[in-house]
Amino acid sequence: MERNPISQPAPKPSPKPRPIPLLETSAARVFTHLHPAILLSSYLLQFPSIVADPISALAMSLLPLALLQVTYTTICLPPTGTSSYMPAPKATKAGLKKKGGAKQTGGYATNLATSLLALTLAMVLGPVLLTIVLILFGAPITTHLPHTFLCACHMSLLAIQPLVYTHGVNAAKWRELSGLLVPVDEVVGGSLGVFIGAWLGAIPIPLDWDREWQKWPVTIVTGAYIGYALCKFLGGSVAMGRHINFG
């Protein structure tokens, strides 16, 4: 669609991104399936208290969720900069400049450090950004702000922490991510799932069923959890490596 006779030369295309594989350890293969099971069953356990008092229950469950996500990324995923497809030595954190496939290169200590760093970064930017996004999608502006913020926190932990862990904070990388130019893998699938799930979670809210669980933001959080688990599985299996045709 280049139409103007004179147009600026396009920037040099970056190497074609490839899907992120799991670490090649048996622990990773087992835990990646254990992780959604733990996630969903613990959410199911908390569900009554979330319905009863969303603010305190969602706040209380943040720390366990953060621990679970850190454990998952540490055990199962290659930290940023270790996959061979990363464009040259652009890795962001010290000690992570090694290259290689999805082999366990830096040891769990490195992974853990990256995980925690990713957690920090995800929680600094994610919740505020997602709160704004939720409001733009129709969340109440003047009321229920703590509810919306906590919902955004949960979504950040689910969707953004693994992304930061695997992709770092490279601007070009994030541009690709937000344009969905990357192939589908477990991490991208899971993150997409959070947003799709949260979107679908809004559907039951207006129904006149007069159920307690229809209140803000219970359905959104529930949708995000289910969508995450489902799409993470799909992204890691059937849809692995597929590209999205935007049109």
Add this chain to the structure above:
Amino acid sequence: MAKESEYDGIAAKFAKAKARREQEESQGLTTASQDDKKVREYQFTASHGILVALLVWFLILHALGIYLFTSGFLLTRLVLNDRSQCAEPPVLVEGYEVGSIENGCWHPKSFDKAVVIVVDALRYDFTVPFQPSFPEEAPHHFHNALPFFYQTAKDSPENAILLPFIADPPTTTLQRLKGLTTGTLPTFIDAGSNFAGTAIDEDNLIEQLYHAGKRVVHLGDDTWHALFPGYFEPNLTKPYDSFNVWDLHTVDNGVTEHLLPLLDTTNSSKWDVIVGHYLGVDHAGHRYGPDHPAMAAKLRQMNDVLTNVAQSIDDSTLLVVMGDHGMDQKGDHGGESADEVEAAIWFYSKRPVFGRSSSYRIEPPATAKERPVAQIDLVPTLSLLLGMPIPFNNLGAPIEEAFIGLSGNQFGNLAAVYRLTTAQIGRYMSSYSNVRKLDESTTAEPQKLWKQATASWDMVQRIKNPGQYDWRSAYQAYSKYQKSTLHLCHSLWARFDMASMVHGIEILVLSLGVLIVYACGITGDRTELNPILLVRGALAMILGAVLGASISFLVDAFPFISTTVYLAALGGVAGISSGFWYARRLRAPVPKTLWSFVGVAFTLLLSIGFASNSFTIWEDRILLMFLASFGVMMFGSSMRQRDVAKRTFGCYYSILFVVLTRIASLSMLCREEQMPYCKTTFYASATSSTSAAWQLLIPFVTAIVLPEIVKSHFKATGSYHGSAVLWIGVAFRIGLLICALFWSLDIADDKDWLDWDKARLKTVKMVIAQIALVIALPAGYSTFSWCEPFLSISNTPARAATKSPEATGSIQKPPTTPGNVKPTESDENPKQAPIVIHGYSNLHGTRYFLLVTIWVLTLLLLYKPMGSGALALCLWQILCLMEVLACTGQQTSSIGPVVLAFIGSFYFFKTGHQATLTSIQWDSAFVPLRSVRYPWSPVLVVLNSFGAQILCSIAVPAVVLWKQPVKTKGLLGQVAKAMVIHVLVYATIGLATTVWAAWLRRHLMLYRIFSPRFIMGAIVLLVVEFVGAIIAVGGTRWSMMSVGDVFGWP
């Protein structure tokens, strides 16, 4: 087979000729001679005309389907022409000489004369003392302002009765007057005829009075004259125009001025019945809402007038005051919410006649939920009290208090009047079931009750000294029969003609299929196919109509109109399908990309959601979420752009798109069902229909900012030249300022800021509004049709070198390029710097966009301040959408028109509308006019109601043409495709709401939620198709011709 080969041969020749021509063109062999240009121009106008005709043909197809469905859905009571006769009571009356007008036809009369006063929209809670529903609640303006009724009914119960008076929906004045005089239940389809009432052709109270030789005088609302032409005393009657809702006082003062002299003893021999109709309360409600000082003042005025009237009547005169319906929180009516149906009725007589059957009934009910009477009950009550026969079609029952006697124990009398009334109901029902050939089983239940009631009556007759208890049981038995019959009639008249409905749906489904194939199932340029599609479609449609007409002529079982319509539509579909088949350029219309998938999915999701009352109620929020999702996808799409400038601009406009959506979403007009999760911000408060003072800022901000925004988008491509400066910079701005001035005067009028005469103020406002319209339409259209494309040519190399051509949208034309640009001096001296044409990169887009601004100006005049702000945001959002799509190169993809349809639907709600009858802003009909004028008044109301959808459909070609290279081939075909896709969204929604309305026809919420949404969906579809074909695609003729004139035809 022969045909096929012939076709193939033609196609091959055509392809060959086309290829040769293209080759010649690319080699610059054909220089565009003057003749050639003429031919091309002619070709363009021809294919443009055919395209518009084809779009109109689609419109006709939809109209046929909607007509068929509507005729089956909005049926449905058969009007019987029988009349009750004075000398023929429905049952044998013993112990009374029937047939005397002097003493009473069927039953001894109680009054000689009557004054019947309708206070339009008198809600029951206006008349009873305020009772807080929660401890801190303070009385509203409408409380305690009309205490006279309650006082008299409480203090002297034998002189006055005050009761809740429940209207049958639809609660529009015309339908209510029909119900109040005939005693039957007008059906929903009549609701639309409020603009032009038609005479009642069934038995009614006014006609009975007239034929009995009574002199009936009418004062007030002229709707009565449309209903009862010729029945009123011509000398004494004073009708007043009813539709000018701005005017609170003319009608009321007129009625009072003529009413009080008539009540004077010197004049009382000149009349027998006076019908007065006050409109002030209703107009105050429409204009200000119930909770406003103007309403309190109006009610106090009514209180004083009616106190006067009550004092002036004589002993033999009955005074009845009633509301024909109530009003909702905002002061509107038409639906069936509690506030709209709960009116009040008050009987008054100087001579004590009324009674109460028990002491707890003495005090008037505290709320409308206790002891209500139905509105149709007035008909038998008034008939019997005045000694008239009960109108033939009446279904109501006499009001107990009027016949129970002073001591409250004359159950014998009560049973007698109930026997007469119900016997008349029985007579009516047997005629009705004869005519409609009703099944025996349908009427079995009331028949059984009737037998029981007559048995009970006969038993009382046999008892020597019947006691109150015996009479009472007879009365109750008759009452049971009346209730059961009423119930039966309610269900009978909600009966649908399934055959018509199913055929209508069939046509809508088929036409949706036709649209889908046309929009998405054809390869190549559509304009090449249009002639054959149009000819076959139109011919087959005419053939079908002729066939249908002849079949219905030959076979009696087929009704003429629906058979003709059905076969015409089927023929049309068959004809165009054969055209598609002949063309052989079909492909499967399935979404292949994420974008098109999302467009289809969102349309389907919304359509499926209309099956649920909750999703229908919350449609505005759903659209907000969908638009935000589209915005996020646009952001993602922009992020995929390699080019930094495109990526940056795309992202910026995507974010702006989402933010603007959310800002616009703050303008809310809540429907009743959304309470308490919604706060109305469109008006000053939820109980008002006037704007707040601060909202006055909005039109002024719009007037200053909106032209700047449009200008900036023109300037970005260097297109802000010549007529664009004149129109956007001057005329558009002045027009908007005039609109703002109009609305300031309007608010000043509402709030009484100006100490002007009201009539003069109205004249000033009208003149201002008309000036704005003159600027918008005649001046705007002549600019649009005559102006040159927005170009400027310079040959200053310095400028071209410093500014990036992409950013300024200019092109540097090397002198060797063949084209229609006249050679400049650079031709003579090739070494010199090339010429620069500013505005070249967005020639089509900016030229066409002028049309969009013309219509924005027109619509903004009709929008209340909050609505004008919302519509301005709508325009801004359309600009954002166009920029994003231009950045991602998706001008011709299906997503633009789909998103536009969603924007249009969203802003329908944000400009102060809902899918309910009550939210129609009738007052917009009076912005540039003083009184109702056809066809302009309905057009203005449609422009106000569906302005957002209209604006968005006008913007459809703009999206396709925005930043489109001048020489793009097949642009007209792309415009056609985009327009049909746009219509497709509305057609899908229209079909869905139709199907759901049919499917849920027994749903409790049918008339409150599904039926209004279906009506809206159907009207929006037709309006959008009309605007799309005539205004939008029609408008491309001028814009594309003017570009083609300068640069030649691709």
